[in-house]
Amino acid sequence: MLAGSVDTSATAIEWALSELIKHPRVMKKLQMEFESVVGMKRMVEESDLDKLEYSDMVIKKFIRTHPVAPLILPHQSMKDCMVRDFFVPKKSRVVINTGAIMRDPIAWSEPEKLSGKRH
Numbered sequence: 001m002l003a004g005s006v007d008t009s010a011t012a013i014e015w016a017l018s019e020l021i022k023h024p025r026v027m028k029k030l031q032m033e034f035e036s037v038v039g040m041k042r043m044v045e046e047s048d049l050d051k052l053e054y055s056d057m058v059i060k061k062f063i064r065t066h067p068v069a070p071l072i073l074p075h076q077s078m079k080d081c082m083v084r085d086f087f088v089p090k091k092s093r094v095v096i097n098t099g100a101i102m103r104d105p106i107a108w109s110e111p112e113k114l115s116g117k118r119h
């Protein structure tokens with residue numbers, strides 16, 4: 001639990017900060033949202049999260065462009081199955097490339113960019 005949570009969160013935050021430095025307009029909008037929803041006198045509470053709509057969208061964009069675990073964890077198929085044209089026999093080790101899915105040009109316009117949108 002510790003190994004799975006600490007490094008992932010630290011890496012995600014590091015990428016988020018590096019993107020914010022490159023996108024000062026986004027940083028400003030985030031600061032304005034935090035100031036208006038949370039204010040300057042207290043920390044963010046879990047109950048604020050629903051109201052932090054812009055922050056929610058931006059964090060999802062950071063995670064799409066910089067997935068911390070692009071190949072997630074190995075999985076094993078529980079039964080024979082087909083994925084499109086591919087036959088996957090029972091008990092195969094399956095590695096899902098979420099990094100490629102999240103930068104798939106068929107699904108996203110300008111997939112490498114933070115501003116990339118879903119087609």
Ligand code: HEM
Nearest residue numbers: 001004005006008009010012067068069071072073074075
């Ligand atoms: C940005 C932060 C994080 C990322 C990118 C991340 C990524 C992942 C990934 C890719 C998996 C495997 C999912 C799968 O293959 O089905 C996973 C599972 C898991 N993560 Fe995280 N994680 C993050 C934060 C955390 C935190 C903060 C905790 C705990 C406090 C945590 C606890 C777990 C646990 C317990 C599992 C196993 C779940 C299961 O198999 O049922 N993770 N995580």
